Amino acid sequence: xxxxxxxxxxxxxxxxxxxxxxxxxxxxxxxxxxxxxxxxxxxxxxxxxxxxxxxxxxxxxxxxxxxxxxxxxxxxxxxxxxxxxxxxxxxxxxxxxxxxxxxxxxxxxxxxxxxxxxxxxxxxxxxxxxxxxxxxxxxxxxxxxxxxxxxxxxxxxxxxxxxxxxxxxxxxxxxxxxxxxxxxxxxxxxxxxxxxxxxxxxxxxxxxxxxxxxxxxxxxxxxxxxxxxxxxxxxxxxxxxxxxxxxxxxxxxxxxxxxxxxxxxxxxxxxxxxxxxxxxxxxxxxxxxxxxxxxxxxxxxxxxxxxxxxxxxxxxxxxxxxxxxxxxxxxxxxxxxxxxxxxxxxxxxxxxxxxxxxxxxxxxxxxxxxxxxxxxxxxxxxxxxxxxxxxxxxxxxxxxxxxxxxxxxxxxxxxxxxxxxxxxxxxxxxxxxxxxxxxxxxxxxxxxxxxxxxxxxxxxxxxxxxxxxxxxxxxxxxxxxxxxxxxxxxxxxxxxxxxxxxxxxxxxxxxxxxxxxxxxxxxxxxxxxxxxxxxxxxxxxxxxxxxxx
Numbered sequence: 001x002x003x004x005x006x007x008x009x010x011x012x013x014x015x016x017x018x019x020x021x022x023x024x025x026x027x028x029x030x031x032x033x034x035x036x037x038x039x040x041x042x043x044x045x046x047x048x049x050x051x052x053x054x055x056x057x058x059x060x061x062x063x064x065x066x067x068x069x070x071x072x073x074x075x076x077x078x079x080x081x082x083x084x085x086x087x088x089x090x091x092x093x094x095x096x097x098x099x100x101x102x103x104x105x106x107x108x109x110x111x112x113x114x115x116x117x118x119x120x121x122x123x124x125x126x127x128x129x130x131x132x133x134x135x136x137x138x139x140x141x142x143x144x145x146x147x148x149x150x151x152x153x154x155x156x157x158x159x160x161x162x163x164x165x166x167x168x169x170x171x172x173x174x175x176x177x178x179x180x181x182x183x184x185x186x187x188x189x190x191x192x193x194x195x196x197x198x199x200x201x202x203x204x205x206x207x208x209x210x211x212x213x214x215x216x217x218x219x220x221x222x223x224x225x226x227x228x229x230x231x232x233x234x235x236x237x238x239x240x241x242x243x244x245x246x247x248x249x250x251x252x253x254x255x256x257x258x259x260x261x262x263x264x265x266x267x268x269x270x271x272x273x274x275x276x277x278x279x280x281x282x283x284x285x286x287x288x289x290x291x292x293x294x295x296x297x298x299x300x301x302x303x304x305x306x307x308x309x310x311x312x313x314x315x316x317x318x319x320x321x322x323x324x325x326x327x328x329x330x331x332x333x334x335x336x337x338x339x340x341x342x343x344x345x346x347x348x349x350x351x352x353x354x355x356x357x358x359x360x361x362x363x364x365x366x367x368x369x370x371x372x373x374x375x376x377x378x379x380x381x382x383x384x385x386x387x388x389x390x391x392x393x394x395x396x397x398x399x400x401x402x403x404x405x406x407x408x409x410x411x412x413x414x415x416x417x418x419x420x421x422x423x424x425x426x427x428x429x430x431x432x433x434x435x436x437x438x439x440x441x442x443x444x445x446x447x448x449x450x451x452x453x454x455x456x457x458x459x460x461x462x463x464x465x466x467x468x469x470x471x472x473x474x475x476x477x478x479x480x481x482x483x484x485x486x487x488x489x490x491x492x493x494x495x496x497x498x499x500x501x502x503x504x505x506x507x508x509x510x511x512x513x514x515x516x517x518x519x520x521x522x523x524x525x526x527x528x529x530x531x532x533x534x535x536x537x538x539x540x541x542x543x544x545x546x547x548x549x
Contacts (some may be wrong), residue, residue: 002129004029006516007150008074010404010491014520016541024074025313029125033083033279034072036128038149040090041065042184043112045177045250046108047097051172056100061093063163064172065180069156071327074490075290075310079329080121093174133517143519145195146181147494150517151200152176154495157308158207160327161456165244167214175203192309194525201502204495207492209460212374215244215456221375222276222453226367227271228284233262235357237350238286238300240264240293241307242454244273246325249344250305251279259354260480262286263546264296266430269453272371287363289403289433297322303350304356305336310430321357351538368437370452374463384446385471388481392443394422395546398465400458402489403430408512412487415537416440416449424448426464428498431487462503477505483545485510486533488515501530507549511535 010023038142044061047275051057068086071077115125132151141217160170165483177350180195182188193535200338216222237259238249247270251261263270269456276282287296290310303321306328314322323344325336339345372529379386387393397419398510399412416425416435423449425435432451440448452460469477485507486497494515500508507530514523514534526532535541 002132003031003094004132005031006146007153007491008407008511009402009515011088011334011516013271014026014513016516026074026078027080028236029063029080029121030078030083032125032132033080033087034128035132037068037083037087037090037113038072039112039128040087040094041068041129042180043094043110044090044097046110046184046535047094047101049174049178049181050219050264051102054101056060056080057174058093058097058100059170059173061097062170062177063090064093065177066107066163066173067327068157068393069153069176073153073309073492075312076308076327077329078311078313079331081331082329084121084124085117087124091116100354106500111399114185119457125204138403138522139188139519141193141523143517144190144197146517147182147522148179148193148197148200150491151197151204152179153491154493155200155207157203157492158211158456158495161242161244162211162214163206164243165214165218167210167217169206169210171202172210174198174206175306178250197498197501198432198458200495201498201500203464205459205502208456208462210526211456212459215273216375219244219248219276220271222269222371222373223274224369224376225272225371227268227366227370229286229363230284230365231262231286231360232261232283233359234281235259235354236260236283236286236300236302236360237354238264238297238302238304238360239267239307239308240290240304241328242266242269242308243326246307246345247276247304250347250350251276251282252344254281254351254354255279257281257351257355259351262300262360264293264304265290267307269370269451269457272373272453280466281323285368286360286438289430291405299361299363301360303353305350306349307497310472323515325406331390343393354533357436368394368449370451370453371456372447373452374467376458377450377464378467380446381467381471387446389471392422393446394420394426394481395404396424396426396480397485398426398461398482398484399431399433399435400426400428400455400461401434401487401493402455403487403519404489404512409487411538412485413438413514415485415542418538418542419494420542421448423546424450426450426452426461428452428458428461429487429493434487445496455492455496458499462499464533465484477503478507481548483548486510487512487543501526501532506530507533509535509545
């Protein structure tokens with residue numbers, strides 16, 4: 001077995017995880033099974049894209065590709081049995097599509113479209129070790145294929161969240177498959193792959209817009225909200241991840257049960273949605289960023305529901321209190337089944353455990369302001385524009401993206417502290433946990449940290465920037481007093497970067513390290529065309545960002 005994974009920022013030595021386990025805790029066996037699943041998804045995509053040409057594209061196959069790409073994102077699923085089942089299913093779907101398309105016998109089909117061995121974990125592991133990213137020998141082609149694949153994983157995550165809320169755009173899923181199939185074509189030139197990478201950013205903007213419409217259409221526009229950080233006297237359920245429909249159904253099922261519901265990690269922004277405020281047992285937020293969960297889940301005392309990434313391999317001391325759902329999985333952890341058509345998921349087991357639990361231990365106290373998504377910030381637009389014109393606000397700094405364990409991420413806390421008092425931070429994603437509890441003050445009543453929500457809500461930052469561009473009568477988004485200091489960890493942040501590149505944003509600072517999967521030649525293109533640059537020293541970067549460089 002040969003594991004190699006370099007899809008996240010914490011990959012070993014900033015080169016790639018090999019050996020028995022990845023830095024994220026993913027075992028080598030799971031890593032190569034994921035490689036084989038992705039390989040087979042490419043086979044599905046190869047045939048389904050062709051089926052589209054004869055008006056016989058299978059929408060269920062398209063959704064399967066989307067869902068399983070999401071399952072391979074960092075810190076989503078660690079269960080080898082899950083991936084064996086999905087590979088089995090992928091082969092069935094692929095072979096069914098093959099019969100539909102009926103390619104000419106003279107057509108040479110890629111291995112992803114034809115490989116077949118019996119369903120066996122060990123045989124799958126052996127096959128998976130042959131088809132990972134290192135199977136592409138050319139470094140630059142491998143880099144571009146990786147950048148495209150990881151962008152597609154981020155695209156799949158955003159699209160999946162929208163589809164859960166019945167918001168669908170088939171062209172997003174079709175592009176996903178066309179791009180996956182393109183990675184099988186050894187004749188594709190670097191320029192063509194680069195075009196697909198930027199096209200992925202275009203579809204990323206579409207997916208974010210679709211998700212924003214789905215979230216706000218169902219739950220209302222987020223409002224400026226002070227979220228409680230302390231704890232109540234009732235036992236609680238801690239819900240983490242991004243899935244708002246899971247939260248809605250959990251709140252509905254816990255009404256009158258004597259159980260409070262707390263958000264954790266990326267679920268924090270849910271406290272700002274009007275639809276959830278009607279639940280009296282929706283208490284507030286508990287804890288901070290995803291990587292603190294070993295300590296925070298321990299102290300919560302009650303059950304924890306993981307709806308999406310990011311799951312850290314749970315400690316034995318609280319593992320029996322963790323529940324997963326959706327595409328999330330971990331061996332030995334209880335899983336809540338998918339909802340049946342027209343019905344809610346059944347969270348009764350989670351609620352029953354909570355009712356027998358002690359109340360959470362207090363971690364902190366006070367409140368924290370959230371809810372500065374595009375609708376709310378644009379309502380403040382006259383005030384914001386006047387502050388810019390008067391010179392009270394000199395610069396907006398977009399510090400969006402992911403958090404992580406590396407000590408180097410203290411850089412983002414130090415940047416927030418070092419920015420001058422006339423700078424405002426626009427944020428989305430769990431990167432905000434590096435500075436959202438600092439007392440950074442306000443500018444004429446405008447908080448110096450405006451939290452737009454989850455990484456899924458990065459579209460809000462795009463809309464805010466575009467609205468400011470129009471308000472100031474500018475032709476180019478790069479003429480705005482906005483700088484970008486993006487923290488990346490996993491593949492959704494890769495898509496956010498590609499979306500910014502598609503919009504033509506330049507001078508993006510990216511850190512705390514550059515992606516291991518970007519080759520020197522690909523990096524050169526990003527630098528020359530967009531001036532993407534690695535984060536450096538705090539003093540140097542603050543000076544450059546305040547100058548718009």
